[in-house]
Amino acid sequence: MPELRKDPVCGRWVIIATERGKRPSDFKNEVEQRKGGFCPFCSGNESSTPPEILVYRPYPGAPNSPGWTTRVVPNKFPALQIEGDLDKAGEGMYDKMNGIGAHEVIIETPNHDETIPTMPLKRVEDMLWAYRDRILDLRKDNRFKYILIFKNHGAAAGASLEHPHSQLIALPVLPKAVIEEMNGSRRYFDNRERCIFCDMIRQELGAKSRFILENPSFVGFSPYAPRFPFEVWILPKRHIPHFEGCRESEYKLLAEILQELITRMDKVLQGPPYNYFIHNSPLYDDHHNDFYHWHLEIMPRLTKTAGFERGTDFYINPTPPEEASKHLREVELRGPD
Amino acid sequence: MPELRKDPVCGRWVIIATERGKRPSDFKNEVEQRKGGFCPFCSGNESSTPPEILVYRPYPGAPNSPGWTTRVVPNKFPALQIEGDLDKAGEGMYDKMNGIGAHEVIIETPNHDETIPTMPLKRVEDMLWAYRDRILDLRKDNRFKYILIFKNHGAAAGASLEHPHSQLIALPVLPKAVIEEMNGSRRYFDNRERCIFCDMIRQELGAKSRFILENPSFVGFSPYAPRFPFEVWILPKRHIPHFEGCRESEYKLLAEILQELITRMDKVLQGPPYNYFIHNSPLYDDHHNDFYHWHLEIMPRLTKTAGFERGTDFYINPTPPEEASKHLREVELRGPD
Helix, strand or coil, rough: CCCEECCCCCEEEECCCCCCCCCHHHHCCCCEEECCCCCCCCCHHHHHHHCCCCCCCCCCCCCCCCCCCEEECCCCCCCECCCCCCCCEEEEEEEEEECCCCCEEEECCCCCCCCCCCCCCCHHHHHHHHHHHHHHHHCCCCCCCEEEEEEEEHHCCCCCCCCCEEEEECCCCCHHHHHHHHHHHHHHHHHHCCHHHHHHHHHHHHHHHCCCEEEECCCEEEECCCCCCCEEEEECCCCCCCCHCCCCHHHHHHHHHHHHHHHHHHHCCCCCEEEEEEECCCCCCCCCCCCCCCEEEEECCCCCCCCCHHCCCEEEEEEECCHHHHHHHHCCCCCCC | CCEECCCCCCCCEEECCCCCCCCCCHHCCCCCEEEECCCCCCCCCCHHHHCCCCCCCCCCCCCCCCCCCEEEECCCCCCCCCCCCCCCEEECCEEEEEEEEEEEECCCCCCCCCCCCCCHHHHHHHHHHHHHHHHHHHCCCCCCCCEEEEECCHHCCCCCCCCCEEEEEEEEECCCHHHHHHHHHHHHHHHCCCHHHHHHHHHHHCCCCCCEEECCEEEEEECCCCCCCCCCCEEEECCCHHHHCCCCCHHHHHHHHHHHHHHEEEHHCCCCCCCEECCCCCCCHHHHHHHHEEEEEECCCCCCCCHHHHHHEEEEEEEHHHEEEEHHCCCCCCCCC
């Protein structure tokens, strides 16, 4: 059973693989991505993954057989285990609990070589629906406090398989980064009776120096203090605390802006590796909080973090967001590469 | 002038290079380390660096000429600028100030191919003395609140030059990671009247399951909740809030334990890339705080962080610290590789 342990000084939880721990020699070639060869996520190879939890098919068909367009399966090598109790305990001055949680893979398409920019828009929309359906299902399990949806694209961004996929991790504790965002936005609301993200949207749509693109429901811009070059956020224009609280019609508009933004990023930065994740309200929160506003953060992987960042959580960003957004705003999407 | 900007939600400061910002095409080959060829840190190439700030020489000699053993120079491409005022200002709802600070390079040896394990012990000790001397000098500048000393070893750990060197960055604000450690350890002290790090040392020296090595003044162990596999901390056994507050005789003992620990790490993990940094009390603090205990954290670079870590500040560590410390404790240092 994996174990959750808490750093007693700064309060950060970590997941420790207490069984099958990696030995020193297991780290060789850690950075290599499996390229070519057999892919467990491709259509026809359904038996190579654990049985599917969710599947979208245009026509009826047997479970775990070809014909699907989007498929969600448990991670074969999960960071957390779904069965069991938390058994919170101390160990001298330290705190721990069992590593209970869900770790799922959203296979975005049956086609190995597609990317978000080249997928049919409907596929991107279905991926977002799969995110939503899984959150709504996992919300029912009251052992969980938070769900992170994230995507690693490219070996340099930590993807160990090439086939387009996102991941979901449900956690029994609130992660430190989420506590900080919740506290910061609650503090802002307490002072001003306004959502900090709603204010940010107003300022960015007004000043336009970091604005990139918008549609009736969403806006994409470079944040004022980005950690990484070409970091970009997408926010719903109206105040929505939870990702799964969007109107049904909004997922298509989200798919449109996400696809276009990554297409622009691919063009400007020649298909960079990237990570994105959705910052959402905690699960136990009702659907009506006034102060937190879900959003999606995209971070291309262009620079390396090192001792300074690890020691301070302070980042050196060599590209001002005003320049990054200008490139992403003005890039010509048609015409030769 | 670089700019410091604050994320309004979570309070994290970032350094934005507002001039000479990197354009999209500048990120190609970002990961390449200059190997072979001309090295600006080698003896004889003193004119390739800005003039030295500090130098140790066994025999008298002209400044910026060969014959030195340890040399400190300003970083040629500093993240922060030493001259100017902070000019704190708002930009709508956001906060910023000028990127004032010091960014220095500690060249640890004139010999390009040495590493901490292969250097004479005296050289490692001198490196630590250089850290101390620079902190004592920069403390006098009351624009600065914090100094981070760190080392990136190997291209995968972010080192852009091969020649052994450490870095120092003096900051006009307290970094988020430091605020969190100060708050956490102050809270612990307020409850118990004991330093949390002193308690940790007692528990680790008692249980021994994460212990690696010790000498009369220092102890090295794997922390209870490490972010990374084979992460190791060195702490002074007695309560010392500031690195520069060690007794003169203690720097040699620190050099010994640091050299031996990295030698063991090199042997167990076959010379991994790594980062280390010193967590110290803030500069404005007097030298007598009861609750914070300086320490050095070493993190080999064996795994990649990706969307999950970026989105949560939650880490998945595939090697329990009890196993990592066992390998580091029991490794045979003599004999064949």
